[in-house]
Amino acid sequence: xxxxxxxxxxxxxxxxxxxxxxxxxxSGHVSLFWYQQALxxxxxFLTYFQNxxxxxxxxxxxxRFFAERPEGSVSTLKIQRTxxxxxxxxxxxxxxxxxxxxxxxxxxxxxxxxSVL
Amino acid sequence: AQRVTQPEKLLSVFKGAPVExxxxxxxxxxxxxxWYVQYSRQRLQLLLRHISRESIKxxxxxxxKGETSFHLKKPFAQEEDSAMYxxxxxxxxxxxxxxxxxxxxx
Numbered sequence: 001x002x003x004x005x006x007x008x009x010x011x012x013x014x015x016x017x018x019x020x021x022x023x024x025x026x027s028g029h030v031s032l033f034w035y036q037q038a039l040x041x042x043x044x045f046l047t048y049f050q051n052x053x054x055x056x057x058x059x060x061x062x063x064r065f066f067a068e069r070p071e072g073s074v075s076t077l078k079i080q081r082t083x084x085x086x087x088x089x090x091x092x093x094x095x096x097x098x099x100x101x102x103x104x105x106x107x108x109x110x111x112x113x114x115s116v117l
Numbered sequence: 118a119q120r121v122t123q124p125e126k127l128l129s130v131f132k133g134a135p136v137e138x139x140x141x142x143x144x145x146x147x148x149x150x151x152w153y154v155q156y157s158r159q160r161l162q163l164l165l166r167h168i169s170r171e172s173i174k175x176x177x178x179x180x181x182k183g184e185t186s187f188h189l190k191k192p193f194a195q196e197e198d199s200a201m202y203x204x205x206x207x208x209x210x211x212x213x214x215x216x217x218x219x220x221x222x223x
Contacts, residue, residue: 003160033210042121042203042213043161056209091161103151103207108161 002026004109006092012115013082021077021112025094031102034067034077035091037111043091049075050098082116089113119144121206123214130194131222138189138217140178140204149207150187152178156200164189164202174198194221 005024013019025032031050035043036059045059051072060067064082069075079086089111095102120143130136142148152164165173167180167187178189187204199221206212 035211040126040215042123042205042215043211044213045210048210059210099209102209103211104166106163106211110160 004092004094004107006090006109006112008112009110010113010115012117015082015084015116017082017116018078018080019082019114021079021090021114023075023077023092023094023109025073025075025092026096026107027073029094029096029107030072030098031095032069032075033093033106034075035093036061037089037091039088046077046090079114082114084116087114087116119206119208119212121204121212121214123202123204123217125217126215127218127220129220129222132196133193136189136191136194136198136219136221138202138204138219140187140189140214142185142187142204142206144185144206144208148180148182148185148187150178150180151205151207151211152176152187152189153203153205153213154200155203161203194219196221196223 007022034046037043047067048056049069064080066078091111092109093106095106122141150167154164155161176191201216203216204214
């Protein structure tokens with residue numbers, strides 16, 4: 001496909017379960033971001049990859065959150081022992097540009113809506 | 118602190134009326150600001166950037182450093198403008214406001 005693809009589209013988890021969210025960026029895009037969007041809020045930065053290197057993980061809310069991009073393309077965001085406050089839409093975005101120009105041309109996926117019961 | 122404030126959660130107007138979506142920011146450096154839009158059941162997409170000084174779909178936004186504002190304006194709203202609008206500050210990451218839902222009634 002031509003755009004950023006995220007799966008699953010919806011995920012329901014019981015509190016305490018581990019979940020894995022997948023992002024397929026646009027082919028060849030070097031930069032990849034994860035954002036978290038809680039209900040009624042704007043997206044909030046979680047982490048940034050340049051190729052396979054995780055250059056910024058300052059936005060990850062706790063050590064239960066882990067992201068990887070081992071081959072510099074597909075990325076997975078893993079949340080261990082999910083809590084109700086983790087319920088949100090998780091957005092992935094990619095860019096062919098690198099800092100400081102990354103955000104000049106950023107493409108977002110449709111997101112994964114995570115509901116923790 | 119780096120922050121973006123959008124004071125209105127909802128803005129409702131009739132078709133043909135002028136629209137102004139407010140955005141204020143807090144940033145110690147030279148700011149770079151964007152407006153993003155999300156139409157119903159579509160993904161978040163860039164609407165315009167202040168450095169481009171462009172008009173997209175009839176929308177414009179002027180950076181006012183004195184008032185630390187970047188309000189989005191359109192002189193005559195259309196029904197297809199109904200969407201969520203997010204103001205964002207560009208640092209090494211994007212800092213988004215909480216968004217304003219624009220409803221344009223026929």
